[in-house]
């Protein structure tokens with residue numbers, strides 16, 4: 001494409017979703033500029049992202065597939081090389097004073113999710129971008145304003161030891177005040193996280209419906225070091241869970257043989273523990289068997305509890321995600337969710353793949369700017385129509401999955417349903433039965449379709465269970481009646497009814 005016909009795409013936010021979006025845009029020949037509030041996270045002097053974000057994450061099919069489609073040779077292999085397979089959950093508990101572990105595989109076909117270091121994944125994506133001649137980085141640039149009718153945005157430049165890759169901070173950007181620059185664009189992709197400034201400005205242009213919810217639970221991260229031999233202290237191929245009913249403690253493996261653990265606890269309980277240091281130790285000992293002292297010492301639990309931040313969890317839904325042909329929001333900016341399905345980043349990466357499927361399906365690479373604009377507007381419209389219900393579905397599923405992780409995993413009903421559904425999947429593949437977890441984590445079916453399919457499966461299972469019970473009871477009753485008539489000439493049942501009648505009468509007298 002001739003230089004003059006290239007479109008300028010500005011990506012706001014160089015987190016995992018923004019970086020992938022920039023790769024997709026650059027791969028299509030756009031001139032891409034990435035503006036990021038923080039410094040380059042590959043620079044050791046930059047405040048690590050995990051100051052406010054979890055250190056490691058669960059990467060699954062949707063995220064992997066979206067990176068595969070970025071057409072960057074070697075990218076996916078490099079990312080996957082630095083992951084640890086997690087084949088299932090390891091449930092930790094205590095029965096009759098004995099600490100136990102119970103492995104629950106994620107998938108009957110052996111498919112697994114992967115633990116990945118958030119910063120490592122993000123750095124890989126930035127490294128790929130760095131290789132592309134049509135990409136420019138602007139680190140330490142904060143979006144402060146945007147006019148989506150005139151396609152202009154304003155960024156505040158912040159001091160940093162390494163201003164940006166371009167050395168000259170205004171290179172590629174248009175002039176502005178010393179501390180603020182004005183930037184023009186054809187297309188802006190807002191990937192600036194849950195507290196998105198792009199979304200804030202988009203609201204002034206699009207008639208956006210918006211809702212957000214802070215759940216009652218806070219999270220606090222802990223670190224479990226390697227054992228004395230320098231190895232993992234527990235199985236590295238599981239996501240470890242200590243379910244607590246209303247709260248839980250989880251641990252995800254890291255390549256350096258450590259685990260990153262997270263305590264999810266209702267805020268009032270945090271406040272209760274905050275007032276007394278030793279209460280934290282008692283709480284851990286009572287609720288998370290085997291953690292103290294095997295995995296973390298008493299001192300470390302107390303220290304990490306008080307030093308590490310206790311952070312909130314937000315769930316955001318909004319619609320539309322775009323304004324005309326100018327701007328679209330993706331990732332947490334469009335649909336931050338609670339982390340209990342391990343899907344936040346995966347869904348964000350899938351946004352990028354889906355968005356570009358729509359853009360590619362229309363003539364957005366036309367050399368005629370007007371035609372390109374009209375095509376992009378159509379594509380963005382269709383993207384919002386499809387993606388908003390999908391994002392709403394995974395937001396809801398993520399909220400519901402908290403109940404499953406912190407409590408249901410121990411329930412026989414949950415295990416029975418999982419068992420039945422997995423057997424149906426294996427022995428009757430033609431009926432397309434699958435567990436909710438495998439639909440979400442090992443496939444690319446639309447989230448809203450997953451929600452519908454799982455509800456339908458639940459109804460069929462309940463109906464089947466109801467029918468089995470009615471048939472069983474009818475058959476049992478008929479058998480009892482025949483047996484009573486044949487062997488006791490009807491006396492057994494009359495006696496039984498007589499006794500039951502008396503009991504009901506006694507019960508009635510006592511409580512009326």
Ligand code: FAD
Nearest residue numbers: 013015017037058143192193331332339342343344345346
């Ligand atoms: P972010 O990662 O938030 O990146 C946004 C970027 O935009 C940042 O770099 C920020 O500095 C920049 N920015 C912000 N404002 C501006 C501005 N005004 N101007 C310029 N730049 C700006 N997801 C999973 O898939 N699997 C998991 O296992 C998982 N576990 C999680 C555990 C916890 C405890 C939490 C809290 C989340 C978890 N998530 C998980 C969710 C995941 O972290 C997010 O969905 C993901 O980070 C979103 O990526 P993003 O690029 O959209 O946003």
